[in-house]
Amino acid sequence: MATLSSPAGGNTVTGMTDGTPSTPPTPVRLRGSLDAVPAYVAGKPAAPQAGVTAYKMSSNENPYPPLPSVLDVVREQAAQMNRYPDMGVTALTAALAERLDVPAARISTGPGSVGVLGQIITALCDAGDEVVFAWRSFEAYPILVALAGATAVRVPLTSEARHDLDAMAQAITDRTKVVLVCTPNNPTGPSVRTDELEAFLDRVPDDVLVVLDEAYLEFVTSDDAPDALAIHRARPNVAVLRTFSKAYGLAGLRVGYAVAHEPVAEALRKAAIPFGVNSLAQAAALASLEAFDELDVRVKELVGERARVVAALEEQGWDIPDSDANFVWFGVGERTAELAAACQAAGLTVRPYGTDGVRATIAEPEANDRLLEVLASFPRD
Ligand SMILES: *Cc1c(COP(=O)(O)O)cnc(C)c1O
Numbered sequence: 001m002a003t004l005s006s007p008a009g010g011n012t013v014t015g016m017t018d019g020t021p022s023t024p025p026t027p028v029r030l031r032g033s034l035d036a037v038p039a040y041v042a043g044k045p046a047a048p049q050a051g052v053t054a055y056k057m058s059s060n061e062n063p064y065p066p067l068p069s070v071l072d073v074v075r076e077q078a079a080q081m082n083r084y085p086d087m088g089v090t091a092l093t094a095a096l097a098e099r100l101d102v103p104a105a106r107i108s109t110g111p112g113s114v115g116v117l118g119q120i121i122t123a124l125c126d127a128g129d130e131v132v133f134a135w136r137s138f139e140a141y142p143i144l145v146a147l148a149g150a151t152a153v154r155v156p157l158t159s160e161a162r163h164d165l166d167a168m169a170q171a172i173t174d175r176t177k178v179v180l181v182c183t184p185n186n187p188t189g190p191s192v193r194t195d196e197l198e199a200f201l202d203r204v205p206d207d208v209l210v211v212l213d214e215a216y217l218e219f220v221t222s223d224d225a226p227d228a229l230a231i232h233r234a235r236p237n238v239a240v241l242r243t244f245s246k247a248y249g250l251a252g253l254r255v256g257y258a259v260a261h262e263p264v265a266e267a268l269r270k271a272a273i274p275f276g277v278n279s280l281a282q283a284a285a286l287a288s289l290e291a292f293d294e295l296d297v298r299v300k301e302l303v304g305e306r307a308r309v310v311a312a313l314e315e316q317g318w319d320i321p322d323s324d325a326n327f328v329w330f331g332v333g334e335r336t337a338e339l340a341a342a343c344q345a346a347g348l349t350v351r352p353y354g355t356d357g358v359r360a361t362i363a364e365p366e367a368n369d370r371l372l373e374v375l376a377s378f379p380r381d
Contacts, residue, residue: 033146047347057351057362062326066284069287106260108258111277130152131151131152132172134181136356137157160190181197183225189327190321221303222322239259241256241257255282329358
């Protein structure tokens with residue numbers, strides 16, 4: 001006999017705003033492993049306030065509006081949105097292959113690099129397999145791993161908010177299928193160094209896939225940051241993950257890709273949701289590759305702003321990790337909520353992480369100036 005209460009006593013849909021049940025409990029059997037999936041906490045939108053311009057510094061977006069040439073292409077493409085997109089993402093894949101000088105068969109695209117990472121985990125992990133990554137790192141990692149029923153192995157960052165590659169090598173077991181290396185690390189900023197990465201890769205069993213997540217590649221200026229593509233070429237178990245969301249300014253359209261050796265890339269294509277990369281995203285990504293020189297001017301401006309902000313913070317006495325990305329990290333611990341609230345009071349929405357710290361995206365110069373004012377008057381201990 002049907003019953004209204006589920007065996008686990010709990011699968012209810014709750015209202016979006018007040019948490020009260022908006023439908024009765026359901027007897028439908030959801031996967032138990034979903035209980036282990038953390039919710040993605042997205043960066044909050046800018047909060048308008050009387051008398052000040054509000055700025056969103058919470059999602060590492062590119063603050064510049066789309067290039068007119070890219071917008072034109074998207075508008076043109078929109079006229080055909082009654083048609084399915086090119087399922088093979090052929091033109092973009094060919095353009096990437098040429099630009100990166102790799103065979104097209106090594107490229108697998110997806111709806112954002114988060115989408116591609118989902119394909120990686122799906123293609124490699126069965127329930128109970130382990131995925132090793134640094135923590136804190138990108139918020140989506142534990143979600144994607146838990147969704148696959150795999151086990152997340154989080155290896156704490158060093159005291160300098162960098163990957164502890166030695167501890168990560170030690171965390172690998174015979175259940176480990178994938179290691180994620182986020183370089184530069186979101187939310188703390190440092191890149192791994194080439195020498196430490198090579199030494200780490202020498203210790204990783206060759207049947208474990210190492211993914212170098214380079215979402216912020218275009219902002220990297222450290223001399224000793226790795227050349228991930230060269231490392232990929234030299235090592236059959238290394239893949240590179242990239243996105244059009246950050247430097248290319250296409251976060252809203254969702255397109256990213258992996259470069260992996262052919263059997264892996266083919267598995268990723270199999271694990272992809274059909275037509276996952278929509279036609280506007282394909283057209284915009286292609287147009288953005290063509291307009292890269294124009295986009296790069298903006299990237300250089302943001303890198304210049306980062307240098308200006310970091311220098312001013314150091315002048316104020318802040319000790320912040322070296323950032324190779326378009327954000328800075330304040331490891332303020334217990335005072336995380338307090339710092340986020342002080343920024344918010346000044347019209348700046350930043351991203352607090354529990355009791356670890358606050359990440360602020362490098363944004364418009366006026367937003368960055370205001371961030372510096374808030375931090376100058378934030379009491380430190
Ligand atoms: C923003 C980000 C991504 C990219 O996400 P998309 O799905 O491509 O928008 C991937 N990895 C890291 C570390 C990021 O911060």
